[in-house]
Amino acid sequence: DAGxxxxxxxxxxxxxxxxxxxxKPISGHNSLFWYRQTMMxxxxxxxxxxxxxxxxxxxxxxxxFSAKMPNASFSTLKIQPSEPRDxxxxxxxxxxxxxxxxxxxxxxxxxxxxxx
Amino acid sequence: xxxxxxxPGPFNVPEGATVAFNCTYSNSASQSFFWxxxxxxxxxxxxxxxxxxxxxxxxxxxxxxRASQYISLLIRDxxxxxxxxxxxxxxxxxxKSTFGDGTTLTVKP
Numbered sequence: 001d002a003g004x005x006x007x008x009x010x011x012x013x014x015x016x017x018x019x020x021x022x023x024k025p026i027s028g029h030n031s032l033f034w035y036r037q038t039m040m041x042x043x044x045x046x047x048x049x050x051x052x053x054x055x056x057x058x059x060x061x062x063x064x065f066s067a068k069m070p071n072a073s074f075s076t077l078k079i080q081p082s083e084p085r086d087x088x089x090x091x092x093x094x095x096x097x098x099x100x101x102x103x104x105x106x107x108x109x110x111x112x113x114x115x116x
Numbered sequence: 117x118x119x120x121x122x123x124p125g126p127f128n129v130p131e132g133a134t135v136a137f138n139c140t141y142s143n144s145a146s147q148s149f150f151w152x153x154x155x156x157x158x159x160x161x162x163x164x165x166x167x168x169x170x171x172x173x174x175x176x177x178x179x180x181x182r183a184s185q186y187i188s189l190l191i192r193d194x195x196x197x198x199x200x201x202x203x204x205x206x207x208x209x210x211x212k213s214t215f216g217d218g219t220t221l222t223v224k225p
Contacts, residue, residue, distance in 0.1 A: 033213070035215075042215070042217040042218065043160070043203070043215045043217075043218075045212070045213070045214070045215075048212065055212075056212060091159055091160075102147070102148045102165075102207075103148075104150050104152075104162045104165065104205075105162075105205075105213055106162070107159035107160050107161070108159060109158075109159055110159050
């Protein structure tokens with residue numbers, strides 16, 4: 001079975017450039033999560049969607065960050081303009097939507113982003 | 117205070133040792149609990165769910181204490197391959213997961 005698929009795996013770009021990270025959740029999973037991980041701050045939840053609708057974006061650092069989920073099989077996280085402090089590993093995860101919240105999340109391989 | 121707190125370690129133990137990690141959470145309305153494992157430069161992977169009655173999976177035992185709001189993970193007969201960072205995860209009924217910062221384990225020959 002295909003897991004969560006993220007692209008690109010690595011990205012190196014200069015500050016000021018627009019960065020778009022992509023995620024395809026596991027088929028049938030209704031919840032999708034975007035995380036950022038750094039040594040200093042650990043794993044931080046940026047935003048999550050249920051049934052393509054953003055539920056909580058309180059973790060999005062600032063207006064330079066935006067996320068969309070146009071359909072059940074695709075989501076993007078965009079940074080514009082990018083800054084060196086955005087350098088991190090960005091993970092996408094998905095899970096089945098369960099009102100009882102008993103479902104664990106499955107993570108993609110992550111995108112290693114370096115902003116020069 | 118963080119919503120989910122873990123001792124960061126590192127825990128350095130010899131092969132064959134038994135090691136235990138604890139995790140505390142602040143939201144009393146938390147519904148479900150998990151332990152994840154993360155290897156260096158890899159994504160977090162589900163290790164096991166944590167059930168109210170406690171549960172075991174081979175050398176791994178997880179326990180939940182709702183009254184004191186903590187969960188634990190016990191690893192018996194440690195293997196070199198157990199070396200990793202172990203993340204405690206707490207879900208609310210809205211489906212939101214909060215991850216601890218992780219506890220680093222190194223098992224040495």
